[in-house]
Amino acid sequence: MARQPLIAGNWKMNLNHLEAIALVQKIAFSLPEKYFAKVEVAVIPPFTDIRSVQTLIDGDKLLLKHGAQDVSEHESGAYTGEVSGPMLAKLGCSYVVVGHSERREHHAETDEVVNRKVRAVLKHGMSPILCVGEPLEVREAGGHVEHSTTQLINALKGLKTEQIRQVVVAYEPVWAIGTGKVATAADAQEVCAALRTALADKYGKEIADEVRVLYGGSVKSSNIGELIGQNDVDGALVGGASLNGDEFTKLSAMAAGGPLP
Numbered sequence: 319m320a321r322q323p324l325i326a327g328n329w330k331m332n333l334n335h336l337e338a339i340a341l342v343q344k345i346a347f348s349l350p351e352k353y354f355a356k357v358e359v360a361v362i363p364p365f366t367d368i369r370s371v372q373t374l375i376d377g378d379k380l381l382l383k384h385g386a387q388d389v390s391e392h393e394s395g396a397y398t399g400e401v402s403g404p405m406l407a408k409l410g411c412s413y414v415v416v417g418h419s420e421r422r423e424h425h426a427e428t429d430e431v432v433n434r435k436v437r438a439v440l441k442h443g444m445s446p447i448l449c450v451g452e453p454l455e456v457r458e459a460g461g462h463v464e465h466s467t468t469q470l471i472n473a474l475k476g477l478k479t480e481q482i483r484q485v486v487v488a489y490e491p492v493w494a495i496g497t498g499k500v501a502t503a504a505d506a507q508e509v510c511a512a513l514r515t516a517l518a519d520k521y522g523k524e525i526a527d528e529v530r531v532l533y534g535g536s537v538k539s540s541n542i543g544e545l546i547g548q549n550d551v552d553g554a555l556v557g558g559a560s561l562n563g564d565e566f567t568k569l570s571a572m573a574a575g576g577p578l579p
């Protein structure tokens with residue numbers, strides 16, 4: 319079965335709810351509906367924007383999907399500041415980013431925490447966008463494939479084979495995030511293919527062939543074409559370029575095979 323490309327815009331800690339509405343309107347206005355048959359496009363705003371984005375998408379029956387940038391590993395209770403899986407599911411989230419390198423770095427998230435968050439997302443019928451990827455020193459030492467596949471397998475521990483189908487994997491080399499240093503298409507393909515092979519070894523080829531593997535790290539309209547042209551790259555997790563409506567629209571259209579709107 320052909321995998322539908324996914325372009326997910328991770329806004330990180332940018333845009334208040336009014337700015338979020340303006341950006342979603344801009345994307346919806348600029349990207350003709352026919353593109354959505356070829357590419358799935360999702361916005362991943364901060365928690366405070368999700369209700370506004372959901373209302374707009376549902377109210378105007380937009381074909382855009384939306385998601386969240388993180389989730390608590392807990393269901394409810396005395397966890398000040400946390401947001402749970404049931405809360406995100408109630409807000410119509412399709413996707414939840416889990417294990418982003420910024421959370422691993424600034425919030426000390428281990429593979430074990432990431433694993434519990436992946437389970438929390440799946441339990442409530444959403445898809446995790448599970449981020450893996452190596453820092454610069456690991457890449458320079460040639461350990462990037464092993465590092466990324468180990469993070470992947472650790473994060474999926476204990477899941478049922480059927481649940482793996484719902485997972486989206488994002489390969490994000492840390493050295494390429496927000497730096498303008500995009501991995502070459504061949505670099506991205508090498509690791510994305512290795513991640514798929516690791517899934518096939520553990521869960522079988524049929525499952526591995528269904529799982530979408532994205533690339534993330536300085537993706538723009540100028541490089542998405544080459545990246546998505548790789549056999550095992552099924553889309554992108556886009557940071558900075560997702561904050562610009564024109565650029566994100568262009569990038570999404572290119573992932574759909576164009577022509578540009």
Ligand SMILES: O=C[C@H](O)COP(=O)(O)O
Pocket residue numbers: 328418490494495496497498534535536537555556557558559
């Ligand atoms: O989640 C998105 C990634 O961290 C990539 O961010 P970037 O496109 O700004 O490099």
